[in-house]
Structure formats: C-alpha cells, structure tokens
Amino acid sequence: MTTPLLELKNLKIAYGGINAVKGISLTVNPGELTTLIGANGAGKTSTLKAIAGMVKTASGDVIYEGESITHQPSYTIARKRLSLVPEGRGVFPQLTVEENLAMGAYIRNDHAEIKTDVERIFAMFARLKERRAQTAGTLSGGEQQMLAIGRALMARPKLLLLDEPSMGLAPIMVQKILEVVREVAATGVTILLVEQNAKLALEVSSKGYVMDGGEITLADDAKALLTNPKVREAYLGEAA
Amino acid sequence: MDIFLQQIVNGLTLGCVYAVVALGYTMVYGIIQLINFAHGEVVMIGAMVAFTVITALAGSGAPPVIIVLAGITAAIPVCMATGYIVERTAYRPLRNAPRLAPLITAIGVSIVLQHVAMMIWGRNYISFPQIVQFTPYHITSNPNGATISNIQIVIILMSVAMMALLLGLVYKTRMGIAMRAVSQRPDVAGLMGVNINSVISFTFMIGAALGALAGVMVGSYYGIAHYQMGFLLGLKAFSAAVLGGIGNLGGAVLGGILMGLIESLGAGYMGDITNVCTLDKFLPGFQSLCEANPNSSFFGSNYKDVYAFIVLILVLVFRPQGLLGERTGDRA
Ligand SMILES: Nc1ncnc2c1ncn2[C@@H]1O[C@H](COP(=O)(O)OP(=O)(O)O)[C@@H](O)[C@H]1O
Ligand SMILES: [Mg+2]
Numbered sequence: 001m002t003t004p005l006l007e008l009k010n011l012k013i014a015y016g017g018i019n020a021v022k023g024i025s026l027t028v029n030p031g032e033l034t035t036l037i038g039a040n041g042a043g044k045t046s047t048l049k050a051i052a053g054m055v056k057t058a059s060g061d062v063i064y065e066g067e068s069i070t071h072q073p074s075y076t077i078a079r080k081r082l083s084l085v086p087e088g089r090g091v092f093p094q095l096t097v098e099e100n101l102a103m104g105a106y107i108r109n110d111h112a113e114i115k116t117d118v119e120r121i122f123a124m125f126a127r128l129k130e131r132r133a134q135t136a137g138t139l140s141g142g143e144q145q146m147l148a149i150g151r152a153l154m155a156r157p158k159l160l161l162l163d164e165p166s167m168g169l170a171p172i173m174v175q176k177i178l179e180v181v182r183e184v185a186a187t188g189v190t191i192l193l194v195e196q197n198a199k200l201a202l203e204v205s206s207k208g209y210v211m212d213g214g215e216i217t218l219a220d221d222a223k224a225l226l227t228n229p230k231v232r233e234a235y236l237g238e239a240a
Numbered sequence: 241m242d243i244f245l246q247q248i249v250n251g252l253t254l255g256c257v258y259a260v261v262a263l264g265y266t267m268v269y270g271i272i273q274l275i276n277f278a279h280g281e282v283v284m285i286g287a288m289v290a291f292t293v294i295t296a297l298a299g300s301g302a303p304p305v306i307i308v309l310a311g312i313t314a315a316i317p318v319c320m321a322t323g324y325i326v327e328r329t330a331y332r333p334l335r336n337a338p339r340l341a342p343l344i345t346a347i348g349v350s351i352v353l354q355h356v357a358m359m360i361w362g363r364n365y366i367s368f369p370q371i372v373q374f375t376p377y378h379i380t381s382n383p384n385g386a387t388i389s390n391i392q393i394v395i396i397l398m399s400v401a402m403m404a405l406l407l408g409l410v411y412k413t414r415m416g417i418a419m420r421a422v423s424q425r426p427d428v429a430g431l432m433g434v435n436i437n438s439v440i441s442f443t444f445m446i447g448a449a450l451g452a453l454a455g456v457m458v459g460s461y462y463g464i465a466h467y468q469m470g471f472l473l474g475l476k477a478f479s480a481a482v483l484g485g486i487g488n489l490g491g492a493v494l495g496g497i498l499m500g501l502i503e504s505l506g507a508g509y510m511g512d513i514t515n516v517c518t519l520d521k522f523l524p525g526f527q528s529l530c531e532a533n534p535n536s537s538f539f540g541s542n543y544k545d546v547y548a549f550i551v552l553i554l555v556l557v558f559r560p561q562g563l564l565g566e567r568t569g570d571r572a
Contacts, residue, residue, distance in 0.1 A: 054427060073430070074431055075430050075431075075436070079433045083431070086427075090427075092428065092429075093424060102414070103418070106418060106432045106434055151432075155432070155433070
C-alpha cells in the first residue's frame with residue numbers, strides 16, 4: 001500500500017450558484033500516470049485548477065505529499081513542485097521561447113542545472129530550439145503545447161497536471177504529444193492527465209477515472225476501462 | 241537657427257523628465273491596465289521631500305553635490321513607500337472590479353495626496369535654494385547663441401541612465417521577465433510560482449522611484465515646487481505615454497522626448513507664426529494692438545501647456561494605440 005502523492009477528498013467546486021464539481025475523491029500514486037476522462041463540461045478543468053490553487057474549492061480537501069494544500073494560493077503550490085499545464089497551453093505570447101522556459105524555472109536557483117535542463121528540453125523538442133528567440137505567440141499550436149509542457153518540466157515537478165494537451169492539434173501532433181507524456185512519465189514524474197482523446201490517454205495510463213456531470217462515475221485500471229462496455233460506448237465511440 | 245537650437249536643448253531636457261515620468265505610467269498600465277493618475281503626485285512628493293532635505297542642508301557647508309544626492313536619497317524611499325501604500329490600500333482591493341472603479345479611485349488618491357502635501361508643505365510656491373551655480377555652456381561658436389546648462393546636462397544624463405537601467409531590469413532580469421509574464425497572463429504566472437501581488441507592488445515602487453527622481457529634476461530645473469505641480473506634469477507625461485503607446489517602455493521614452501520637443505518648439509515658435517502683426521496684410525484690424533506691442537500673437541508662449549493636450553487628442557483620434565503600441569481593444 002503506497003501513500004498517494006495526491007488525494008482529493010470529497011472536493012466540491014461552485015461558480016456562483018452552479019455546482020461544477022460535486023464532491024469527488026481520487027488518488028494519484030507516485031510514479032504513476034493517472035488519467036481523468038469525461039465529456040465537455042464534466043468538471044475536469046475545474047478539478048485541475050482547484051488542485052493548482054487557481055479556483056477556490058467550496059468544500060473538501062486536496063492532500064499533496066500528505067499535507068493539505070486546499071486553500072493555498074497557486075504560487076505557493078507551484079513552489080511545492082506541482083505543475084499544471086493549463087487548458088489552451090497558456091504560453092506567455094510576448095515572451096520568447098527561452099523566456100517562457102525561464103519562467104518555468106522561476107522557483108529554482110540552481111542556474112547551472114537550469115541551463116542543462118533547457119538543453120534537455122531542446123533535445124526533446126528540436127522545433128523549440130530552432131525557435132528559441134521567437135516569441136511564443138508566433139508558434140503553431142503544437143509547438144506552443146510543446147513549450148507549455150517544456151516550461152512545466154523546467155520546474156522539475158513531482159506532480160504534473162496536464163489539461164487536454166492534445167486539444168486542437170493535428171492527429172500526428174496528438175501522437176507526438178502523447179508520446180512525450182509517456183516519456184516524461186517514464187522518467188519518474190507522476191502525472192495526472194486530462195484528455196478528451198480517451199483511447200490514447202487510457203492506453204498510456206495505469207489508472208483511469210471517468211467524470212460526468214461533476215461526479216466520478218467510474219474508477220479502475222486503465223486497461224479495465226478500455227474494455228469496459230460503458231466506457232467503450234460513451235467515450236471510445238464504439239457500440240457496446 | 242540659434243533660437244531653434246536653444247529650443248531643442250530645452251525641449252530635450254524637458255522631454256527627458258517627461259519620459260522618466262511617463263515610464264511610471266506605462267509600467268503600471270502594462271502590468272495591471274490601470275492608469276495611475278496619482279503618479280503625478282508621487283513626482284510632486286519627490287520634489288517636496290528633496291526640497292525639505294536640500295533646504296535643511298543648504299547652510300551646512302556640505303558640497304552641493306552631496307546635498308542634492310541627499311535630497312534624492314530621501315525622496316526615493318518616501319516615494320516608493322507612497323507608491324506601495326497607494327497600490328496596497330487603494331488599488332488592490334479593486335483589482336477585479338469594473339475598470340471605472342480603480343480609475344475614479346486613482347483620481348481620488350491624487351486629490352488626497354495633493355492635500356496631504358498641502359498640509360505638510362503649505363499652499364504657496366516654495367523655491368529651491370540655489371545651491372548649484374547655474375553655468376551655461378555655449379554649444380555653438382556664436383557668443384550670444386544657444387547654451388546648455390550644467391543642470392540640463394545632469395538631467396539628460398540621469399534620465400538616460402534611468403531609462404537604460406529600467407530597460408535592463410525589464411528585459412534582462414528574472415524579475416523583469418516575471419513582470420512581463422504577469423502583464424500577459426497573470427493566472428499562468430501564478431502557476432510558475434510568481435507571487436503576483438509582490439510583482440505588482442514591485443512595479444509600483446520602481447515607477448515611484450523614477451517619479452521621485454523626476455520630481456527632484458523638475459524641482460531643480462525650475463527652482464520651484466508646489467503641491468499642485470504634479471497635476472499638469474502628470475497629465476503631460478501621461479499624454480506622452482499615450483503618444484508613444486501606453487504599456488510600451490520604448491514608447492514612453494519616445495513619447496516623452498517628443499512631448500518635450502513639441503512643447504518647447506511650440507512655445508518658441510507658435511508666437512511668431514501666429515503673430516497678428518505679420519498677418520496684418522491679410523487680416524487687417526490689428527494696427528492699434530501691434531503699435532502697443534509688436535509681439536502680439538494668437539498663441540504666445542503662455543500657450544505651451546496646451547500642446548500636450550492637442551497631441552493627446554490627435555493621438556486618440558488618429559492612432560489610439562500610440563506610435564509604438566500594437567495592442568488594440570478596450571482601454572480605460
Ligand atoms: N469560470 C467559470 N464560471 C462559471 N462557470 C464555469 C466556469 N468555468 C467552468 N464553468 C462551468 O463548470 C462546468 C465544468 O467546466 P470545466 O471544469 O471546464 O469542464 P471540462 O474541463 O470537463 O470541460 C461547466 O458547466 C462550465 O460551464
Ligand atoms: Mg476542460
């Protein structure tokens with residue numbers, strides 16, 4: 001029995017009077033790639049934002065490394081090496097690729113290692129290296145996603161939250177991004193992945209949760225979910 | 241030609257001061273899209289504090305340079321504290337309010353600061369003790385020609401140094417990158433571990449420090465200070481920031497210098513251009529006026545304060561994003 005790196009306990013999120021997340025619980029074990037799938041509006045983004053401290057939680061608890069981080073501001077949480085790659089990438093459009101990466105390492109002071117990490121990111125994404133002095137706003141969607149992931153990795157996160165990294169990308173780029181996610185996971189970074197592309201996400205994950213209408217409706221091994229008739233019908237576009 | 245050169249020198253000096261003040265407006269606007277109308281008052285407070293220190297030390301026999309430096313050294317922290325307190329108490333609670341609320345608050349803060357200054361320094365013009373000997377240097381071979389004074393040289397050099405330091409800070413340091421990140425995507429900057437409130441406070445304090453220096457410079461240049469001096473100076477510098485493209489640092493510098501030149505050349509030439517006595521052939525009826533004073537004109541040098549606003553209006557009508565600005569869309 002491992003102690004989870006992240007645990008949500010009965011988490012509720014409301015916008016005004018609207019309950020977007022209605023009391024969910026989930027665990028993310030260290031070293032694992034966990035995925036959260038669900039239709040548009042299910043509450044996935046809200047959940048990730050609450051973990052990262054970007055939205056207020058109405059009630060419930062977010063436990064990270066055994067400690068409650070529920071009401072902490074996002075910058076404090078980031079300093080605990082919990083990184084969120086937000087939906088829509090969120091690159092700084094007027095900063096160069098290099099400056100975006102420097103922002104990713106904002107919480108670090110080990111300048112020499114930061115330099116080697118930048119080179120590591122450039123080795124991973126050759127396209128970014130070519131465009132290192134360009135502003136991020138001039139990059140294509142796929143390149144921006146690479147930059148957003150690279151930037152998050154610059155913090156050397158223990159837990160990486162990815163919100164729909166394949167959204168709006170060409171199929172070949174989707175493959176590439178998920179390949180990167182798998183590589184990052186292989187280096188030992190714990191990942192909580194939110195994806196619309198349920199099949200690809202479940203294939204790279206060890207555990208999966210299905211969210212619907214602000215609630216978690218299914219939780220199982222990723223492989224079991226892939227063969228679950230309900231999941232196949234609702235999320236994999238196949239007849240049951 | 242000599243008059244022209246002289247107006248250029250005067251305009252550059254004034255323009256440097258406007259540029260340093262305009263940088264304060266543009267930095268704050270860049271980071272939280274707020275027009276900090278109280279910035280002019282921060283400049284005024286800088287001048288006042290420096291005045292107090294310089295007056296106190298004037299009879300001490302210390303070298304003038306030391307006295308002026310002491311004035312600057314006192315003015316900068318006072319202005320930084322003012323900037324910090326204003327942001328913390330007046331603007332931060334309204335961070336997510338509709339844009340009109342902080343704008344009106346800024347005007348309110350400006351009035352409050354003016355009156356605090358009035359209570360401390362009184363309602364009269366106060367004159368700076370002349371501790372630095374004014375020395376003009378000829379810039380042409382003509383012995384009656386254009387000059388540049390030691391004070392003007394120092395103002396220009398100090399302004400250029402300040403601008404260079406600021407650009408270095410914003411474009412080369414970690415804090416500068418964080419400032420630009422906050423201005424573009426504050427929520428994402430938070431995800432990077434940036435304490436947004438600290439960065440905003442820092443921005444206000446840097447802007448205020450520049451304001452303090454500008455206050456000392458105008459105070460020494462004109463030799464006088466007044467609790468309402470920040471109003472007009474602030475408006476002109478704000479117009480300069482808009483001219484250059486508000487939110488754009490290079491634009492503030494360009495706008496400030498252009499504004500100084502426009503004002504100086506306007507004051508120097510508009511009187512001649514609109515002299516009614518030379519127009520007499522086309523527009524008769526000014527004989528008696530011209531006999532009384534051959535320099536009678538429609539727009540004499542006492543109209544110098546108008547040009548900034550003419551420029552502001554023209555910019556807002558024809559190029560609202562300013563000379564170097566790119567961002568369009570809504571602005572207060
Ligand atoms: N800032 C917001 N204000 C009001 N309602 C919101 C806001 N963000 C999301 N919602 C609502 O919360 C629900 C969950 O949204 P979201 O978390 O974005 O879902 P998902 O990421 O699964 O698509 C939706 O009904 C959405 O309309
Ligand atoms: Mg979403």
